[in-house]
Amino acid sequence: MLKASVVALMAFMTLPTVVVMVVSFNPTAILSFPPSGFSWRWYVNALTYPQFQRAAVNSLWVTLGAVALALPIGTAAALALERGRLRLPTLWATLLLSPLVVPGVAAGLGFLILAASLGMIRSRAVLIAAHVALVLPFVVRSVWVSARNLDATLERAAASLGATPWRTFRRVTLPLLRPGLFAALLFAVVVSVNEFVVSLFISNRLTEILPVAMYSYVVNYTDPTIAAMSTLFITATFLVIWLADRYVGLGRVFLHHR
Amino acid sequence: MLMRLIVLMLLALLVAAPAAEAQTALVVSAWGGNWKDSLEKVVAKSFTAKTGIPVEFEVGGTIDRLAKARVAKGNPLVDVTFTTSHVGRLYISDGLIQPLDMSRLPNAKDLAKEAIRSEYHIGVWAYVYTVVYRPDLVKDDITKWSDLWKPSLKGKIAMPDFDPSHIITIAALMEGGNETTWEKGQKKLMELKPQIAAFFATDAQSQDLMKTGQAPVQVMLSVNAYHLIDQGIAVKLVQPTDYPGVVGIDTMTVMTGTRKADAAYQFINMALARDIQAELVKSLKASPTVIGTPVPANLAGQPGIFVAPAQWKEKGYIINDEVRAKNLPAWREWFTSNIVKK
Amino acid sequence: MKLLLAPALAVIALFAMALGCLFQYSVLEFIPGSLKTGGFTLANFRSVTAPQYLGVIWDTVWLAAATTLLTLVAAYPVAYALARTGSSRVRSTLLVLTLAPFFTGAIVRTYAWILVLGNAVITWPIPMLFTERGVLVGLVHFSMPTMILMLAAGISHIDPLYERAAASLGAKPARVFWRVTLPLSLPGIVSGSLIVFAWTLSAYPTPALLGGGKVQMIATVVKDRGLDSFNWPGAAAFALLALAMTIALLAGVARAGARAA
Numbered sequence: 001m002l003k004a005s006v007v008a009l010m011a012f013m014t015l016p017t018v019v020v021m022v023v024s025f026n027p028t029a030i031l032s033f034p035p036s037g038f039s040w041r042w043y044v045n046a047l048t049y050p051q052f053q054r055a056a057v058n059s060l061w062v063t064l065g066a067v068a069l070a071l072p073i074g075t076a077a078a079l080a081l082e083r084g085r086l087r088l089p090t091l092w093a094t095l096l097l098s099p100l101v102v103p104g105v106a107a108g109l110g111f112l113i114l115a116a117s118l119g120m121i122r123s124r125a126v127l128i129a130a131h132v133a134l135v136l137p138f139v140v141r142s143v144w145v146s147a148r149n150l151d152a153t154l155e156r157a158a159a160s161l162g163a164t165p166w167r168t169f170r171r172v173t174l175p176l177l178r179p180g181l182f183a184a185l186l187f188a189v190v191v192s193v194n195e196f197v198v199s200l201f202i203s204n205r206l207t208e209i210l211p212v213a214m215y216s217y218v219v220n221y222t223d224p225t226i227a228a229m230s231t232l233f234i235t236a237t238f239l240v241i242w243l244a245d246r247y248v249g250l251g252r253v254f255l256h257h258r
Numbered sequence: 259m260l261m262r263l264i265v266l267m268l269l270a271l272l273v274a275a276p277a278a279e280a281q282t283a284l285v286v287s288a289w290g291g292n293w294k295d296s297l298e299k300v301v302a303k304s305f306t307a308k309t310g311i312p313v314e315f316e317v318g319g320t321i322d323r324l325a326k327a328r329v330a331k332g333n334p335l336v337d338v339t340f341t342t343s344h345v346g347r348l349y350i351s352d353g354l355i356q357p358l359d360m361s362r363l364p365n366a367k368d369l370a371k372e373a374i375r376s377e378y379h380i381g382v383w384a385y386v387y388t389v390v391y392r393p394d395l396v397k398d399d400i401t402k403w404s405d406l407w408k409p410s411l412k413g414k415i416a417m418p419d420f421d422p423s424h425i426i427t428i429a430a431l432m433e434g435g436n437e438t439t440w441e442k443g444q445k446k447l448m449e450l451k452p453q454i455a456a457f458f459a460t461d462a463q464s465q466d467l468m469k470t471g472q473a474p475v476q477v478m479l480s481v482n483a484y485h486l487i488d489q490g491i492a493v494k495l496v497q498p499t500d501y502p503g504v505v506g507i508d509t510m511t512v513m514t515g516t517r518k519a520d521a522a523y524q525f526i527n528m529a530l531a532r533d534i535q536a537e538l539v540k541s542l543k544a545s546p547t548v549i550g551t552p553v554p555a556n557l558a559g560q561p562g563i564f565v566a567p568a569q570w571k572e573k574g575y576i577i578n579d580e581v582r583a584k585n586l587p588a589w590r591e592w593f594t595s596n597i598v599k600k
Numbered sequence: 601m602k603l604l605l606a607p608a609l610a611v612i613a614l615f616a617m618a619l620g621c622l623f624q625y626s627v628l629e630f631i632p633g634s635l636k637t638g639g640f641t642l643a644n645f646r647s648v649t650a651p652q653y654l655g656v657i658w659d660t661v662w663l664a665a666a667t668t669l670l671t672l673v674a675a676y677p678v679a680y681a682l683a684r685t686g687s688s689r690v691r692s693t694l695l696v697l698t699l700a701p702f703f704t705g706a707i708v709r710t711y712a713w714i715l716v717l718g719n720a721v722i723t724w725p726i727p728m729l730f731t732e733r734g735v736l737v738g739l740v741h742f743s744m745p746t747m748i749l750m751l752a753a754g755i756s757h758i759d760p761l762y763e764r765a766a767a768s769l770g771a772k773p774a775r776v777f778w779r780v781t782l783p784l785s786l787p788g789i790v791s792g793s794l795i796v797f798a799w800t801l802s803a804y805p806t807p808a809l810l811g812g813g814k815v816q817m818i819a820t821v822v823k824d825r826g827l828d829s830f831n832w833p834g835a836a837a838f839a840l841l842a843l844a845m846t847i848a849l850l851a852g853v854a855r856a857g858a859r860a861a
Contacts, residue, residue: 005677010697012674013744016712017701019721030469030490031721050314077608084602096608099615101846103802105822106839110618113625113832121329133615136608194705197804197819201827204326204335205316214707218714218809220290220317222462222469227715230708237703241696325828419813456730457813463730467812470719472727595652598813 017234024227031224042228052229054206055213062124062209063192066131070188073132074139075181079173081140082147093144097137107134108201115202124207127199131192138187146180186244283312284521287327288340290317291461292485296541297340301529308528311521319460320345321420327354327513334513337522343507344423346379347583355379355511362523365530365548370567373547375579379509382529383544386503386562386574387424389496390483395474402500403428406475407446411453416464416473419457422593423586424504425450425477427577431501437577440585447597457598468493479506480562484543495561503561505574507547539563545570619843626836637833644837653821657841660817663732663807664800667739668793671747674740675792679751680781684760702745706805713738713810730812738806743796750795754788755781798846818842 027037046052077096086092099107107130115126154176158168174181196211203212218226286302288294294315302313316323316336324345327334331354341349349355357377360366366380373381391400398410406415417425429443429450430436455473458464461482467473469491480503483495497503510529512522528534535551538544543557545564557563564570626645629638647653682694701709715721717728717737728734758781766776782789804819811820818838826835 002677002681006681006694009674009678009744010694013701013741014697016709016716016741017704019716020708020712023715023721028490031715073607073611076604080602080604080608084605086602086605092605095612098612101798101843101850102615102619103819103839103842103846105802105804105819105826106622106843107615107618109822109826109832109835109839110620110622112826113621113836114618116329117621122335129611129614130618133611136611140608190703194703196706200804200823204330206335211705211707214711215805215809216290216317218462218707218711219460220294220462222291222465226707226711230704230711233708234700234704238696238700241699241703245692245696321828455727459813463812466714466718467730470729472719472729599652599655599816 020227020230020234023224024231026224026227029223042223042225043232045223045225046228046232049217049225051205051213051216052210055208055210058124058203058207059193059209062128062131063189065128066135066192067185067188069128069132070135070139071181071184074136074184075143075177077136078140078143078147078180081144082150083152096140099133100137104197105201108198111198112201121202122204122207127203127207127209130198130202131195134195134198135188135191138191139184142184142187143177143180145183146177150176283314284338284518284525285314285316285336286338286340286525287316287318287323287336289319289461290315292481292542293340293461296538300537300541301525301534304534305525305528309521309524311518313525319420324348324354328352332515334515337513337516337518338525339511339513340382340508341379341511343375343379343381343509344577344579344582344586346375346509346511347579348586349511350376350378351583354514356514358512358526359523363527363530365527365532368532368548368550369530370547370549372567372570373507375507375509379511380526380530381507381547381567382510383535383538383542383547384505384507384562384564384567384570385480385542385544386505387477387479388498388503388561390468390476390478390480390486390493391496392468392471392474392492393494394492395471400475400494400496402496402498404432404500406453406477407450411475413453413455414473415450415453415475415477416456416458416467417454417477418464419459419594419598420590421586422589422597423577423582426589426593427504427575428501431575437581437585440589444592444596447593451597454597480560481542481544484562497561502573502575505570505576507570507576622836622839622843625833626840628833630831630833644833647834648837648841653838656816656821657818659732659815660801661845663736663739663815663817664797666736667743667800668797670736670740671743671796672751672789672793675744675747675751678744679748679788680755682748682752683755698745698748701741706742709742710738710805710809713741713806717810729810730814732811732815735807735810735815738810739800739803742803742806743800746799747792747796750792751785751788754785754791757788758784794850798849801846801849802842 022035023031024042025038025040026035027039027041080086081089081093111126111130115121115123120126150173155168155172158172159165163171194211195209196215199209199212200215203209214226214229286297288297294317298313298315306312318326320342323339323341327336327339327349331352339349339355355378358380369380375381389400389403389406396411396414405411426440426443426447427437429446430440432446433442435442456467458467464476464478464482465486468476468486480495483493486493510526512519512526516522529538530548532548532551535546535548539546539551539553539557543560543563545562545567546553547567549566553563553565558565564573570576625637627640627642629641629643631638678694678698682691682698685691713734714729717724717734719729728737762780762784763776766780767773771779802819803817804823807815807817808820808823819842822835822839822842825831825838
C-alpha cells in the first residue's frame, strides 16, 4: 500500500521531466504525442542562440562571484555564532537568515529601486550583491550545523602543540567543517544558478542570467527550444546530485542518523 | 591552496564585473518570435552585409519594452525601436525618441502619407486585428464581430489582456459610438465576459491557446494567424461583414541619446526600400507602407494584407492614435477590473 | 570573534537597504508615466485594499493553503519511505528523484508543466493550462521536494522503538500511524507546511506562466505594477503586504510551536 503510493507519487514528480525530454527531440514546432520523429534541431538552436550563450556566461560569473563571497563571509558568521559567545545569539541568527523570509518580488523590487537611486541599474555588481544576500542564509545554516558538531578539543590540541590560530583554522577547523562547507557550496551554487525572481527585476538584456533568458524565450516563442535547454539542465543536475550522493552521501546532509 | 583559489576568484571578479559593454552592434528593439525572425532574415541580414555592422535584438511585448526604455532614459540600451503607432505617442511624450531627420531617409520619399504617423515615428508595415478561429473546433462559421457574442461560443474566446483597444472600439461602434465615446460599449463588453476562456499576455501565449484548442476563437493579429497556418495549424481569418478589422500600424523610431544614430538611420532606410518591403510582406504576410511595393497575387486582398496604404481607411478601421494613446491607461484599468478579473 | 560576524552583517545591511527603498517608495505618490515620484501619501496602501486587489490577496491565501494541504498529503508517504527505508539504494533513489527537480530551477519545472497541461501531450477532459487548477498542480509539484525533505527529517527523528512498542501492544498499522507516528512527526509537518505556505504566498513563475493572466497572485501583481506598468510606489505597497503576511505567518506559528513545546 505504502509502496504503491510512493511509486505513484514519484511518477507524478518525474512525469514533467520525462515529457520535457521527449518533447525536446520533437522534429517540428507543433507538438504531437507520440512524437512524429526525432531531431536534434532544438538542441542546436538552444546551444547557438546568442542570448543563451551570453546568459550562460553571465550565470557563470554571477554564481562564481556570489559563491566566492558568500562562502567565506558565511563561514565566518557561522563560526562567530557558534563560538563567539554573543549576547543575543538568536537575534543575530534570525538576522542572518532573514533574506529567506522576504518574498522574491519584494527583494527584487527593492534592489531595483536601490540600484536606480545609486545610478547603478546596469551593473553586474548589484546582481552579484543580491545573489550573495540570497545565498548567505543557506551557507550560514549549513556551516553552522557542522560547527555545532565540532569538537573544540581538537583545535585546542593543535594550539597546545604550537600551531598559530590561522594554522589551526586551516589545518584542523576547515577540514572538520568539510561536510557543512560542501553542503553550503552545493546549496549556494544551486540557489544562485536557479535564482529567477530577483534577477528578473534587476538584470537587463546584457546582464541577465540563464533562468531569466529562458523565461524571456518561453514568453516570446512557442517552439521546444526550452525543452532542449531544460533537458540539458536536468541532465547536468542529475549528474551532480548522483555524484554528490555517491561520494558524500546526501542522506547524511538531509536526514538524521541514529 | 584554498586561500589562493579564493583570491584568484575575487580578482577575476573585479576584472569581469565592469564587463565588456563595448558593443559595436546596432541594437533593435522589437517583438519576438516570428516578428524578430522576419526582421532578422529580411532586414538585418542585408543591413549587416551592406554595412558590416552586426544587429542585435531586444525582444519583448510593446508595453514591456516601453517600461524598459523609460528606465534607461537618456542612456538607452537600444538604438532603434519598433513599436505600435499609438504607443509611439507614449514614447514621444516621455522624450524617449528623437524627431526623424527625413533627409537621412531617402527611401522615405515613397512612403505613403498615411504611414507618416508623426515627426518621430513612421510606419514599416500594417495588419489588422480580427477574429481568427479554428474551423475544426468551431461548428458554425464566424463571419462578423457580433458572432463573438453567440451563445455557442461561450468559454471559447481569448483576447489580449495588455491592449483591449480593439474590442473596446468594436463594442463602442456596435452601440453607435467610437473610441472617443467608448463608454457606450461597456454594457456590450460585460455581455462578452462569459464568452471569454482566457486572456493572453504575449503572442506566444495566444498561439499556445490556439494550438491546444483551449481558446479556438481569438481576437488576433492577422500576422500571428498566418504564422500559425505556416506552422501547420489550420485557422481561418474573418473579414467581418459588420465592422471592419481594426488596423494596426507598426512604426520605427530612433532613440534619444543613441550613440549609433547613423547606423540607426541606415537600418530604417533599408526597411523602407521597395525590395525589402516586398520581402517583409511575403515573410510576415503584412501590408507594406511604401507605395508601389509589389504584393503577390495569392496574398493581396487577404485579411490584413492591403495592397496600398490608401486601402487601410477604406477596408479597415483606424483608431485615432492620439485618442488611443490618451485612453489606453483608462481602458486597461477598466478592462482589467471588469472583464479580466473573474 | 565578533569581527567575523561583520561582513555577514554588512551583506544583511545591504539587503535591509533594499527593503528600506521599498518602504520609502510605498509612501510616495505615483506619477503615471514617469519614474519620478510625488510627495508622501498613503494612497498606495489604500489602493491595495481596493476590492479587486483584496480578491487577489484572498485568492493567493486560498491557493497557498490548498497547495500546502495537498503537498502535505502527497509528500508524507514518500517522506516516510525515505526516512524509514533500510535499503540505502532505495534511499538514494528517492533522494535523487526528490532533489533533482528542486535543483533544476523554476523555469525548467514550470515549462515542463506548460507542456504536460497543454493538451499537446495528454488531452485533458477539462482545460488545465491557464486555469487555477493548473496553477495548483504546478505549485504542488513545486513544493513537493521541500515538504518531503522537511517531513523526512522530522520522521527520521522519531525513534522506531515507539512504533514497535505500539505494534507489540496489539495496535494495527493504521492505528500506529495515527496515534504514534503522525503526532510525533508534528514538528516536521509544521515546519514543512510553514515553509511551503510562505513560499507559495510569494510564488511568481508558476502562476505567471501556468495561469495565463487569469490567475493573479500577489507576486504577479507586484511584477505587473513594478516592471510593466512602472508603478513603483504601487508595487512597493503590494510587495510590503506580501512581506508582512509572510512575517506574521512565521511569527504566529513560531509562537504556537513554542507554546506547544
